Amino acid sequence: MRLFHAPGSPYARITRMAVIELGLEDRVAVEEATLRDPASVLLPFNPVGRVPSLVLDDGSTITETTPVLMVLDSLVAPERRLLPGPDAPRALAAYGRVLGMLDGIAVWNRELRRPVHERSPGVIALEAVRAARVADALDAEVAAGGFATMDAALLALISALGYCARRHTAFDWREGRPALAALFDAAQARPSVARTVPPAGMGGTAPPVR
Ligand SMILES: N[C@@H](CCC(=O)N[C@@H](CS)C(=O)NCC(=O)O)C(=O)O
Structure with missing residues (x-):
């Protein structure tokens, strides 16, 4: 699986931390993508162009933080899962x-x-x-x-x-x-927090918003 992220994205960071917390680093390749960029490596997988985006082995691309977490949780034993359910x-x-x-x-x-x-x-x-x-x-x-x-x-x-x-x-x-x-x-x-600290500053890889 490939998890596209941007270093400054707080949504993608949640999923990057989840990969580390769940011990999935050998199964999920975390890759950087540019945002609001017509040449972004992300666009062929996700026309929305937002991160996090998780590309599954069958070619499906899961977008939005919560569905991505649902997939990551499904890869581990129930007692290790991160997303709370309606029973909590x-x-x-x-x-x-x-x-x-x-x-x-x-x-x-x-x-x-x-x-x-x-x-x-x-x-x-x-x-x-x-x-x-x-x-x-x-x-x-x-x-x-x-x-x-x-x-x-x-x-x-x-x-x-x-x-x-x-x-x-x-x-x-x-x-x-x-x-x-x-x-x-x-x-x-x-480690999940220390290894995913976002860069300081507002700009990142995205151009100014208009
Ligand atoms: N509701 C989305 C929000 C994701 C989001 O807004 N990601 C931003 C980065 S923090 C993004 O990819 N922006 C690029 C754009 O708007 O084109 C989620 O839960 O994942």
């Missing part, structure tokens, strides 16, 4: 919340990558408030003992916060959220 509603709710926060942060970041005169102050304000509101809730959940298990919710949270730390510094998520900060700092020693 708290973990499933946590995963959804983090993905929702990340979606909002991605919209916010996209605005900041536009030329200043093309930015929407309204969208930026809305997403800044949304991100702060979710981060406050997540900080309370962590303080109450949440996110204590290695699962997709924790990987998504570490990836979202790591994205802000390295590529979306407009969001000072640490301020007033000590539980989140402690969780994030403690996670940095895990």
Whole structure:
């Protein structure tokens, strides 16, 4: 299998961390692709052109983070799987919340990558408030003992916060959220986290957004 990613993508990072956590590095080749590039190696496999994209041995290409995680989980024993199911509603709710926060942060970041005169102050304000509101809730959940298990919710949270730390510094998520900060700092020693740290800066391989 081939997992296409971009080093700065927080969504792809979730799946790259999953490959390492699940011990699948000998079965999944992790390959870099350029984004918003008509010559990208990704486009023949995925016309959407987004990462993560997982190309299976039968030629199917699985896109979007959660379906990719479903396939990766299917390769390991049930007790090792990362995606929570409906039998674990708290973990499933946590995963959804983090993905929702990340979606909002991605919209916010996209605005900041536009030329200043093309930015929407309204969208930026809305997403800044949304991100702060979710981060406050997540900080309370962590303080109450949440996110204590290695699962997709924790990987998504570490990836979202790591994205802000390295590529979306407009969001000072640490301020007033000590539980989140402690969780994030403690996670940095895990090989899956340490080996997938995104490059600093907003640009990456993608051209500016218009
Ligand atoms: N909802 C998607 C989001 C994936 C996504 O937005 N990936 C970005 C990188 S962080 C991308 O590939 N962007 C390229 C583009 O928009 O053309 C998922 O869950 O995987």
